[in-house]
Amino acid sequence: MFIDVLTIFPEMVDLVTGWSILKRAIDRGLVTIRAVNIRDFAADRHRTTDDTPYGGGPGMVMKPEPVVGAIEYAKGTRPGRVILLSPQGERFTQAKARALSGENHLILVCGRYEGIDERIRAFVDEEISIGDYVLTGGELPAFVVIDAVVRLLPGVLGNEASTEEESFAGGLLEYPQYTRPSVFRNLPVPEVLLSGHHAKIQAWRKEMALKRTKKRHPALYARYLREKEGAGHDG
Ligand code: SAM
Numbered sequence: 001m002f003i004d005v006l007t008i009f010p011e012m013v014d015l016v017t018g019w020s021i022l023k024r025a026i027d028r029g030l031v032t033i034r035a036v037n038i039r040d041f042a043a044d045r046h047r048t049t050d051d052t053p054y055g056g057g058p059g060m061v062m063k064p065e066p067v068v069g070a071i072e073y074a075k076g077t078r079p080g081r082v083i084l085l086s087p088q089g090e091r092f093t094q095a096k097a098r099a100l101s102g103e104n105h106l107i108l109v110c111g112r113y114e115g116i117d118e119r120i121r122a123f124v125d126e127e128i129s130i131g132d133y134v135l136t137g138g139e140l141p142a143f144v145v146i147d148a149v150v151r152l153l154p155g156v157l158g159n160e161a162s163t164e165e166e167s168f169a170g171g172l173l174e175y176p177q178y179t180r181p182s183v184f185r186n187l188p189v190p191e192v193l194l195s196g197h198h199a200k201i202q203a204w205r206k207e208m209a210l211k212r213t214k215k216r217h218p219a220l221y222a223r224y225l226r227e228k229e230g231a232g233h234d235g
Helices: 010-017 020-027 064-077 094-100 118-123 139-150 161-165 198-216 218-234
Strands: 002-007 032-037 081-091 105-110 126-129
Touching: 002 010, 002 064, 002 139, 010 020, 010 032, 010 139, 020 032, 020 139, 032 064, 064 081, 064 105, 064 118, 081 094, 081 118, 081 139, 094 139, 105 139, 126 139, 198 218
Parallel strands: 002 032, 002 105, 081 105, 081 126
Antiparallel strands: none
C-alpha cells in the first residue's frame, strides 16, 4: 500500500514512520508512507497556504490552489482515494479501517487553520472524522487512520489472528487479557485461564466480551444482537 499525507507540517509524519509496527511494515516494504508538503504547491514567493475568509470572521482558511495542487500531484504518481480529515466527515470505525486496507493508494489531506476553502471538497472522494471534537490540524487524525489501516495489512502483525479476535472485529469489545504473574497485589488471574481447558477458556472469553460490550458500549451490543438475530433468520 502507498499512503500520501498532504500537510503543511511534513516533519510530523516522522511520528508514525519511525517506530514499532509501522516502522517494521515500512522497512519490510509492506507500506510506503510519504509526506507531501502542501507549501510546495503554493504559487507565491512566501509559499502562502492560508488567507482570510470571504465575508469576514475569525481565523484563516486554507487556500484551494496549493491543496488541490498537492492532491493532483499525489494522484499523478498513481491513482488513489482522496480522503479529507475533517470533524464534519463520516465517523472513523474499525469497519472503515478494514475497507480502506483494501485500497492501493490513500491520499490523506490534512486541514489546518479554521478549515479549508469549501471548493477543495470537489477534489475529495470522502471525509473522515475521528470523533466529535475539534483538533488543530488533520495530521493526528491522519495518523490514527494510518495506524488502524496499516496493522490490518497482510503480514504486518506477526499473528494474523490478533486482528480477528480484538475489539470490534467480531462485533464485540475484546475479553479481558492477563499475563504473568498469576497473582499481582492480591489480584488473581481468573482460575479458568490457568485450567488449560481450551473450550472452557473460549466460553469464558465470549461471556466476558458480551458482558463488557453490554456494559461499556450498549449501541455496539444492540447491533451485535440484531445482526446475530438476522443471521439466525437467514440460516
Ligand atoms: N472550523 C473547522 C470546522 O468547524 O469544521 C475545524 C477546523 S480544525 C481547527 C482544522 C483541521 O483539523 C480540519 O480542517 C481537519 O483537517 C482537522 N480536524 C480537526 N478535528 C478533526 C476531527 N475530529 N477529525 C478529523 N479531522 C479533524
